[in-house]
Amino acid sequence: xxxxxxxxxxxxxxxxxxxxxxxxxxxxxxxxxxxxxxxxxxxxxxxxxxxxxxxxxxxxxxxxxxxxxxxxxxxxxxxxxxxxxxxxxxxxxxxxxxxxxxxxxxxxxxxxxxxxxxxxxxxxxxxxxxxxxxxxxxxxxxxxxxxxxxxxxxxxxxxxxxxxxxxxxxxxxxxxxxxxxxxxxxxxxxxxxxxxxxxxxxxxxxxxxxxxxxxxxxxxxxxxxxxxxxxxxxxxxxxxxxxxxxxxxxxxxxxxxxxxxxxxxxxxxxxxxxxxxxxxxxxxxxxxxxxxxxxxxxxxxxxxxxxxxxxxxxxxxxxxxxxxxxxxxxxxxxxxxxxxxxxxxxxxxxxxxxxx
Amino acid sequence: xxxxxxxxxxxxxxxxxxxxxxxxxxxxxxxxxxxxxxxxxxxxxxxxxxxxxxxxxxxxxxxxxxxxxxxxxxxxxxxxxxxxxxxxxxxxxxxxxxxxxxxxxxxxxxxxxxxxxxxxxxxxxxxxxxxxxxxxxxxxxxxxxxxxxxxxxxxxxxxxxxxxxxxxxxxxxxxxxxxxxxxxxxxxxxxxxxxxxxxxxxxxxxxxxxxxxxxxxxxxxxxxxxxxxxxxxxxxxxxxxxxxxxxxxxxxxxxxxxxxxxxxxxxxxxxxxxxxxxxxxxxxxxxxxx
Amino acid sequence: xxxxxxxxxxxxxxxxxxxxxxxxxxxxxxxxxxxxxxxxxxxxxxxxxxxxxxxxxxxxxxxxxxxxxxxxxxxxxxxxxxxxxxxxxxxxxxxxxxxxxxxxxxxxxxxxxxxxxxxxxxxxxxxxxxxxxxxxxxxxxxxxxxxxxxxxxxxxxxxxxxxxxxxxxxxxxxxxxxxxxxxxxxxxxxxxxxxxxxxxxxxxxxxxxxxxxxxxxxxxxxxxxxxxxxxxxxxxxxxxxxxxxxxxxxxxxxxxxxxxxxxxxxxxxxxxxxxx
Numbered sequence: 001x002x003x004x005x006x007x008x009x010x011x012x013x014x015x016x017x018x019x020x021x022x023x024x025x026x027x028x029x030x031x032x033x034x035x036x037x038x039x040x041x042x043x044x045x046x047x048x049x050x051x052x053x054x055x056x057x058x059x060x061x062x063x064x065x066x067x068x069x070x071x072x073x074x075x076x077x078x079x080x081x082x083x084x085x086x087x088x089x090x091x092x093x094x095x096x097x098x099x100x101x102x103x104x105x106x107x108x109x110x111x112x113x114x115x116x117x118x119x120x121x122x123x124x125x126x127x128x129x130x131x132x133x134x135x136x137x138x139x140x141x142x143x144x145x146x147x148x149x150x151x152x153x154x155x156x157x158x159x160x161x162x163x164x165x166x167x168x169x170x171x172x173x174x175x176x177x178x179x180x181x182x183x184x185x186x187x188x189x190x191x192x193x194x195x196x197x198x199x200x201x202x203x204x205x206x207x208x209x210x211x212x213x214x215x216x217x218x219x220x221x222x223x224x225x226x227x228x229x230x231x232x233x234x235x236x237x238x239x240x241x242x243x244x245x246x247x248x249x250x251x252x253x254x255x256x257x258x259x260x261x262x263x264x265x266x267x268x269x270x271x272x273x274x275x276x277x278x279x280x281x282x283x284x285x286x287x288x289x290x291x292x293x294x295x296x297x298x299x300x301x302x303x304x305x306x307x308x309x310x311x312x313x314x315x316x317x318x319x320x321x322x323x324x325x326x327x328x329x330x331x332x333x334x335x336x337x338x339x340x341x342x343x344x345x346x347x348x349x350x351x352x353x354x355x356x
Numbered sequence: 357x358x359x360x361x362x363x364x365x366x367x368x369x370x371x372x373x374x375x376x377x378x379x380x381x382x383x384x385x386x387x388x389x390x391x392x393x394x395x396x397x398x399x400x401x402x403x404x405x406x407x408x409x410x411x412x413x414x415x416x417x418x419x420x421x422x423x424x425x426x427x428x429x430x431x432x433x434x435x436x437x438x439x440x441x442x443x444x445x446x447x448x449x450x451x452x453x454x455x456x457x458x459x460x461x462x463x464x465x466x467x468x469x470x471x472x473x474x475x476x477x478x479x480x481x482x483x484x485x486x487x488x489x490x491x492x493x494x495x496x497x498x499x500x501x502x503x504x505x506x507x508x509x510x511x512x513x514x515x516x517x518x519x520x521x522x523x524x525x526x527x528x529x530x531x532x533x534x535x536x537x538x539x540x541x542x543x544x545x546x547x548x549x550x551x552x553x554x555x556x557x558x559x560x561x562x563x564x565x566x567x568x569x570x571x572x573x574x575x576x577x578x579x580x581x582x583x584x585x586x587x588x589x590x591x592x593x594x595x596x597x598x599x600x601x602x603x604x605x606x607x608x609x610x611x612x613x614x615x616x617x618x619x620x621x622x623x624x625x626x627x628x629x630x631x632x633x634x635x636x637x638x639x640x641x642x643x644x645x646x
Numbered sequence: 647x648x649x650x651x652x653x654x655x656x657x658x659x660x661x662x663x664x665x666x667x668x669x670x671x672x673x674x675x676x677x678x679x680x681x682x683x684x685x686x687x688x689x690x691x692x693x694x695x696x697x698x699x700x701x702x703x704x705x706x707x708x709x710x711x712x713x714x715x716x717x718x719x720x721x722x723x724x725x726x727x728x729x730x731x732x733x734x735x736x737x738x739x740x741x742x743x744x745x746x747x748x749x750x751x752x753x754x755x756x757x758x759x760x761x762x763x764x765x766x767x768x769x770x771x772x773x774x775x776x777x778x779x780x781x782x783x784x785x786x787x788x789x790x791x792x793x794x795x796x797x798x799x800x801x802x803x804x805x806x807x808x809x810x811x812x813x814x815x816x817x818x819x820x821x822x823x824x825x826x827x828x829x830x831x832x833x834x835x836x837x838x839x840x841x842x843x844x845x846x847x848x849x850x851x852x853x854x855x856x857x858x859x860x861x862x863x864x865x866x867x868x869x870x871x872x873x874x875x876x877x878x879x880x881x882x883x884x885x886x887x888x889x890x891x892x893x894x895x896x897x898x899x900x901x902x903x904x905x906x907x908x909x910x911x912x913x914x915x916x917x918x919x920x921x922x
Contacts, residue, residue: 067537068567071650074696080737081696117890120648229919240388244541246599256894259887261699272567284885287723292922295420310900331545331597333387559724
């Protein structure tokens with residue numbers, strides 16, 4: 001479908017229409033507690049959104065996998081237990097102005113969430129949501145989306161991608177949901193883009209800028225990591241890591257969770273799933289007190305290996321979108337782009353050595 | 357810095373220590389470094405961006421660090437108070453660690469930012485600090501810089517909170533704690549949170565809700581802060597680490613002030629000075645259980 | 647109904663196997679679920695004690711007995727200790743069956759040696775009864791079982807039954823020092839008992855389950871007897887939560903114990919990194 005040029009006022013009208021139609025619209029908004037930060041929050045009007053603002057602190061993950069989510073409710077009585085189901089269909093919502101690294105994370109997680117068993121809670125929210133991506137100018141030198149096969153104008157995960165241009169935004173439909181939006185008022189009347197106006201052409205600058213931060217992760221890395229479980233590199237890599245899990249909480253693709261029962265009253269309560277992280281000491285702690293990953297070195301190895309070997313080997317997709325939040329938030333200076341650079345070198349030299 | 361590097365090189369070369377815990381320049385500003393090779397002592401730096409509290413790495417449960425061997429640690433005043441706390445609470449023995457104290461003129465808030473120390477960039481932990489020349493040390497290095505710019509930012513915020521009605525304060529903290537996702541980064545970076553099994557993680561019995569609900573988040577912070585009463589050294593690492601930008605330091609500072617009013621006690625870098633929650637004295641005020 | 651919602655089950659019978667191990671016989675509350683429920687030996691489930699949480703146990707009863715399922719539980723942690731406080735009639739939850747299973751079809755027409763230690767007999771028991779219930783389809787059946795002391799032997803009633811059978815050979819032992827005055831079985835460690843049993847490896851499978859130290863010393867004996875790595879099966883345990891490959895907790899290197907396991911051949915185990 002040919003992209004259209006959407007004016008600011010047409011986009012504002014879209015937001016107004018959606019809100020009037022009881023559709024929740026979520027966009028990056030400057031944080032109340034600190035305008036130097038932004039969050040993905042509901043808006044009522046387009047002008048509440050901060051498209052040129054900072055990268056939102058948190059990814060889009062929480063709109064599909066909330067930090068805490070009720071799986072069922074139970075009530076115990078003398079004859080047994082009654083279970084109350086939770087909803088698996090959700091009211092429609094539109095995420096407007098999603099950064100490409102965040103939109104891509106959602107699509108990458110579809111794979112594990114649909115692996116043999118279909119997670120209805122995840123997909124219920126996915127089906128109810130339309131993601132309108134907004135091409136990103138690049139944040140800082142911790143961005144590395146292009147190193148993991150994406151880019152500041154990647155369409156992965158977006159239903160519709162907006163790229164700022166003269167006259168407003170170039171709107172590129174990516175999925176049928178995106179096409180449907182473009183074929184409906186108020187966007188239907190928008191003019192088609194001219195022949196030379198493409199996402200590619202418009203966004204070359206930011207692409208080049210981000211590409212400078214880190215060269216592409218080699219395709220041999222997953223295999224190298226699979227063979228390098230006992231490599232000495234892991235011994236001292238994570239000495240400074242506290243295992244705090246701040247990285248995992250902000251990461252668009254970290255999805256590990258815990259399942260707990262929470263009594264609310266002596267005879268009733270909820271079963272919830274909560275965000276968890278392989279970086280915490282008790283993640284793999286057995287009831288017998290045995291822990292296969294006793295130290296932070298082993299836990300950090302798991303994080304890198306899951307993202308760059310285990311997930312891609314099984315699902316053909318790196319479990320990372322290069323958003324750089326982990327490197328920015330880490331209180332101890334662990335730096336994934338730096339680590340990937342080091343691993344690329346190790347993998348390169350060792351693969352070369354093996355063939356000699 | 358040359359002084360520091362020379363000392364580190366010597367201590368590693370003559371085998372007095374096996375690892376020096378200090379600061380280095382990383383890809384995103386200053387970060388902790390573990391130097392085990394005398395030739396790598398060049399990496400060590402010390403400037404106003406050396407924000408992190410390295411005492412957390414002395415936790416005896418961090419086996420991948422303890423197995424490196426005896427450590428020397430670079431400390432500022434706030435860090436020295438934490439090391440003193442670990443000694444006071446019998447987590448480490450004084451003779452098992454070599455303390456390299458740095459004379460300190462204050463640090464900035466952001467180790468990845470500019471090193472220029474102004475009233476806007478200075479960390480709130482430096483307010484009212486009188487440990488700029490740490491007394492707990494094996495070596496005391498550097499030249500004493502002028503005192504850091506004193507920002508009134510924190511004092512104003514704490515006073516504002518104190519001036520609120522209970523309902524207003526409750527509403528303020530509810531709004532803040534809604535953002536908490538129970539990652540427990542605040543706990544993991546804190547040198548004084550060293551329990552093998554945190555009460556928040558206990559299942560038998562379960563003390564607090566472990567889910568990121570508002571009730572659970574409130575319970576967690578209240579418990580954490582009260583467990584820190586009389587122990588927290590005010591380094592504000594918890595606040596810096598929080599990925600949800602919750603102003604945790606306001607809570608710990610508030611409780612520290614309460615401890616000072618009640619017991620006339622501020623955490624200090626002398627392990628011999630007993631802490632109020634860790635000591636029983638027959639002179640303790642008992643009016644609350646008349 | 648979402649995939650995390652368990653079936654409801656009633657505790658029909660509780661058997662004390664040892665001072666800290668109980669076997670629970672469970673029936674689905676919903677007769678339709680009971681009628682449709684199918685599983686294969688080796689699979690596991692996530693069993694709920696509502697208010698405490700879920701825990702992972704293998705299904706210890708065979709698929710040939712369709713009225714009920716059984717699990718044998720050692721009280722170690724929060725959920726298993728809470729389970730111990732429940733009586734017959736109480737309601738549990740069950741999600742499953744999850745995981746892979748023993749290759750029953752491949753084993754038909756061949757001999758099987760079952761080797762277990764302590765509570766490790768539980769996952770193996772499902773397959774033992776599966777085989778005994780279809781006895782004609784298999785050649786020789788040998789069961790080698792040991793525990794530290796007499797009180798630690800599980801399924802004592804069934805051991806007595808198996809000892810009487812003429813179509814299966816049972817070797818049972820307790821560790822030296824673990825015998826009681828009236829103990830009639832052998833006194834030996836399981837690997838030594840296996841050497842005594844000396845089952846033939848031709849056209850035979852071995853299924854081993856027990857404490858890591860027992861497995862470590864049993865495997866060389868099996869190799870010596872001539873069992874190849876791809877005909878020795880075992881089950882792996884790891885910390886689990888969802889049981890369906892989503893929560894990211896149970897992986898051992900690239901392998902998800904809940905999806906690629908819990909049944910593995912020794913050949914597969916040797917490929918795994920030391921991540922368990």
